[in-house]
Amino acid sequence: MSEGFGAKVPADVERPDRVLAGLTARQVAILAATAATVYGQWWVIGRVVPLIVFAVLAGPLVVAGIALAVGRRDGVAVFDLARAALAFRMRARRLHTRPPGTGPAAPGWARERAHYSRYPCGRTGQLRLPPHAITDTPHHPAPLACLDLGTSGVAVIAAASTVNFSMRTDTEQYALIGCFARLLHAQTGPVQILIRTHQIDLRPALAELADSLGRLPHPTLRAAATAHHRWLSELATDTTLLTHQVLLVLREPTHLHTTQPGFTGAVGSGRRVAAVTRLAQRLDDARRTLAGAEITLTPLSPEQAHAVLATCADPTRDPTHGWTHSWEHTP
Structure with a gap:
């Protein structure tokens, strides 16, 4: 790609707004609370103890307040680190x-x-995993798995093919970037692009190859197919074969304040149906948009989504054995 192409992206796109003297609202609140606490201590004990003693007593509080307000470590605010540490300490291990x-x-x-x-x-x-149920989306031409996330809404998963970017010309690269930009700008809800590595299961290919050996017309062709079957069997036995998979996850919040999982509940069922309809429309729009970049978007069926979630939770588990005791699979 030519050197003239480029775009400036802020290092912290989620940085909160500055409200006073270059400080965020949270920083102002922390500093104000620290100042009020120190002033309250001075009002109570400042008149009965020497100034140096009060400074020694209030110094750690002032330092802690300033560190929580403006301190950062590895690009993360000290306040966020302290909150995460406290939450980790309080939750079950x-x-x-x-x-x-x-x-x-x-x-x-x-x-x-x-x-x-x-x-x-x-x-x-x-252990409470986000998916409460995996159901089939009604009124959709192809099998489409819909993940019930409870109060977090519903989500669908689709597998995306890949294209070679580095071997394209500058014009083709511009076209691919423009197609991806249109996909991002068209999103009306949360979206996640997940690139995961998983093992390749050669058993279906081996079974299909073994089934077709007897139908080959020529002995030389059958011998070559048998040798290829033997080589694939040894490869699957002696080597861990890995591949990459690109998943597009679309989520639609329902803003439903209920703890009842599933789509059959009377509470909020209309909102869930509307959210599923919007998800199907967003998925169709994404499929048409990515088609311009020669990327095929294939929605996952309930069985495929179940296998993907199972292997994500336990990469060493055989996906063909299913997954139980973690979430309900509703066919």
């Missing part, structure tokens, strides 16, 4: 997929070791 009391109990030696361990494991809790 060990999560399980079964409700308490429904699964098999741990062996006695394990419970005894955990009780007398020098390093306590912390609180335990139930």
Whole structure:
């Protein structure tokens, strides 16, 4: 691509607005609270203790307030780091997929070791994954999986093909960038582009090849196909084959304040149906837009979405074995 093409993007696109003296509203609130606390301490004890003693007592509070307000580490505000550390400390450390009391109990030696361990494991809790159910989208020509995210809305997943960008001419590269820009500008809701690495399952290809061996007309062709089948079998056994997959995830919030999962509930069912309809329209618009860049967008069926979520949660698990005890799969 020619050197004349370029665009300036801010380093922090989510930086909040400055409201006073180059400070954000949160920074002003922290500094104001710190100043009010120090003034309150001076009003209470400032008249009965020497000034140097009050400075020693109030100094750590002032330093902590300034650090929380304007301090940054590795590009992240100290306030955000402190909030994340506090949230991590308060939440459960060990999560399980079964409700308490429904699964098999741990062996006695394990419970005894955990009780007398020098390093306590912390609180335990139930693992609650975002998808509550995977359903088929009605009134859609192709099978389309719709993920019920509860109060976070609904989402659909589509697999996108790839194109070679570096081997295109400048004009073609401009066209590809323009197509991608139109896709981003056309989005009316949250969107995620996920590039993941997963293992290749050669068993379907091997089964199809083995089934076609007897139908080949010439012995030489059958021998070549048999040798190729043997080579693929050895490759699948001795080597871990990896590939990349590009997924486009579209989400539509429902602004529904309910904890009941699924699409069949009476509360908010109309909003969910409307959100699913908007998702299907957004997916069709994205498919038509990416077609101009020679990118094929294929919506995932409920079975395919179930396998993708299972392998994302446990990459070492065989996706053909399904996934249970994590979310409900509604066919």
